[in-house]
Amino acid sequence: MNTDSHRKELLRKLSRNLMVSVPVMTVVAMAGVSAVSEHGLGLIPSAEAAQGEAEGEAKGEGEGEAEGEGEGASEAMKEAVRRPEGYEPYDGDAESLARKGEALFNDTSLSSNGLSCATCHTNGAGYADTFSNEYPHFVAMGKSDFGMDKVHLDEMVQICMAAPMAAEPLDWDSEELAALTEYMRIEQEKFRKR
Numbered sequence: 001m002n003t004d005s006h007r008k009e010l011l012r013k014l015s016r017n018l019m020v021s022v023p024v025m026t027v028v029a030m031a032g033v034s035a036v037s038e039h040g041l042g043l044i045p046s047a048e049a050a051q052g053e054a055e056g057e058a059k060g061e062g063e064g065e066a067e068g069e070g071e072g073a074s075e076a077m078k079e080a081v082r083r084p085e086g087y088e089p090y091d092g093d094a095e096s097l098a099r100k101g102e103a104l105f106n107d108t109s110l111s112s113n114g115l116s117c118a119t120c121h122t123n124g125a126g127y128a129d130t131f132s133n134e135y136p137h138f139v140a141m142g143k144s145d146f147g148m149d150k151v152h153l154d155e156m157v158q159i160c161m162a163a164p165m166a167a168e169p170l171d172w173d174s175e176e177l178a179a180l181t182e183y184m185r186i187e188q189e190k191f192r193k194r
């Protein structure tokens with residue numbers, strides 16, 4: 001994806017801030033977790049919360065762990081993952097958006113680190129239990145890395161673009177964002193039926 005220099009600068013700041021957390025989250029999401037957490041590594045709050053949740057041990061703890069931490073993304077990136085003023089999502093046919101969203105979900109070119117959403121989230125993997133909740137809702141990574149008490153689904157797509165994918169958030173009015181958001185809505189329905 002081509003970027004102008006402002007966006008590049010945002011990305012650089014973010015990568016600096018999340019240099020530690022991204023590989024950790026990758027391990028958490030991909031490796032089935034247990035080996036790491038049993039040794040109680042001092043992980044950043046989001047990874048810790050996600051890790052606990054992923055193991056089903058931290059029911060109800062995610063919130064407490066993540067709160068009060070001012071760590072995470074740069075101010076610029078915190079703003080970039082929030083819905084902008086006067087936000088109007090791309091308006092398209094839901095079915096065609098879902099199809100495009102599925103392709104994007106598997107597309108490693110969306111990230112700067114070779115990952116796709118599917119790397120972490122195939123078959124409902126990698127989510128905390130909060131994914132079942134009605135949006136907007138509390139998400140540990142949203143709070144710990146971006147200071148958000150609640151996130152909308154499109155903001156969650158942007159958060160995963162910015163943090164684990166180490167990329168810039170998508171354009172807010174883009175078809176890509178609408179497509180991924182629609183696809184994630186369908187993924188959420190499946191997740192709820194687990």
Ligand code: HEC
Pocket residue numbers: 025026028029046049050053105110115116117118119120121126127128129130131132139140141142156157160161164165180184
């Ligand atoms: C390196 C692994 C990784 C990649 C790649 C990744 N994510 Fe995530 N994602 C996570 C983790 C970890 C969580 C759990 C965060 C939490 O609960 O604090 C998560 C949570 C989510 C959630 C649910 C949040 C909730 O609880 O409501 C959505 C939606 C999501 N990701 C979408 C995406 C999309 C879309 C992409 C691709 C653009 C993506 N993710 C790529 C690691 C990843």
